[in-house]
Amino acid sequence: EAQVTQNPRYLITVTGKKLTVTCSQNMNHEYMSWYRQDPGLGLRQIYYSMNVEVTDKGDVPEGYKVSRKEKRNFPLILESPSPNQTSLYFCASSLSGAGTGELFFGEGSRLTVL
Amino acid sequence: DQQVKQNSPSLSVQEGRISILNCDYTNSMFDYFLWYKKYPAEGPTFLISISSIKDKNEDGRFTVFLNKSAKHLSLHIVPSQPGDSAVYFCAASYNNNDMRFGAGTRLTVKP
Numbered sequence: 001e002a003q004v005t006q007n008p009r010y011l012i013t014v015t016g017k018k019l020t021v022t023c024s025q026n027m028n029h030e031y032m033s034w035y036r037q038d039p040g041l042g043l044r045q046i047y048y049s050m051n052v053e054v055t056d057k058g059d060v061p062e063g064y065k066v067s068r069k070e071k072r073n074f075p076l077i078l079e080s081p082s083p084n085q086t087s088l089y090f091c092a093s094s095l096s097g098a099g100t101g102e103l104f105f106g107e108g109s110r111l112t113v114l
Numbered sequence: 115d116q117q118v119k120q121n122s123p124s125l126s127v128q129e130g131r132i133s134i135l136n137c138d139y140t141n142s143m144f145d146y147f148l149w150y151k152k153y154p155a156e157g158p159t160f161l162i163s164i165s166s167i168k169d170k171n172e173d174g175r176f177t178v179f180l181n182k183s184a185k186h187l188s189l190h191i192v193p194s195q196p197g198d199s200a201v202y203f204c205a206a207s208y209n210n211n212d213m214r215f216g217a218g219t220r221l222t223v224k225p
Contacts (some may be wrong), residue, residue, distance in 0.1 A: 003187070004157070014220075018191055023205070032215070035215070039216055040205060041116075041217055042118075042120075042213035042215040042216050042217040042218050043158070043198065043203060044215070045214070045215075046140075048211060050211065050214075057213065058212065058213075059212075088161060088175075090157055090158070092157075095209075096210070096213055097210030098207045098210055099145065099146030099148070099163075099207025099208075099209075099210045099211075099213065100146060100162040100207075100210055101210075101212035102163075103150070103158075103160060103213075104160075105157030105158050105159070106157050107155070107156060107157050108155075108157055
């Protein structure tokens with residue numbers, strides 16, 4: 001089954017404790033991206049990647065890192081999480097970009113930073 | 115700086131009637147516009163898109179209209195069904211990379 005898988009789905013952590021949210025897709029997609037969803041703000045793009053070893057900042061990259069060492073995986077790293085990073089995070093992938101290609105989303109990872 | 119705005123947080127319509135969801139944008143560089151639908155506890159799913167060179171795209175019960183001069187697009191659902199109840203996000207893309215979403219409109223279709 002074609003899918004985008006995120007882990008963990010739920011996480012409660014404390015300020016400053018590094019964490020990684022993994023994202024994996026099995027559709028051989030070139031494009032992958034991360035979004036956060038906050039009430040009243042919709043989905044905001046954090047980082048995106050057009051291909052292996054190619055990553056770029058989105059709308060709200062501060063406090064986040066990503067890597068794209070292999071095509072299927074695109075982990076999101078919070079080196080020193082803060083309470084304002086409490087949010088619902090979505091990973092997405094597409095065959096050919098964010099506009100012309102349909103984005104497939106994971107089920108989301110709800111992160112709480114105390 | 116919200117470049118894509120959905121000014122109606124919620125919309126309620128009767129089953130069988132038309133649902134019209136609206137979206138405004140500010141950046142004239144956007145070249146693709148999309149609508150995504152989201153059910154609770156699931157990720158958004160793609161619904162329909164339109165290129166900036168077109169003014170209408172239709173797919174079954176769903177039609178998207180684009181008015182570039184007004185920087186406005188709308189999604190029409192006819193006829194509306196209870197299964198259409200979800201949050202709808204308008205999105206706009208620039209250069210196939212940068213994607214901006216609106217805040218979403220919660221549609222409720224009453225039986």
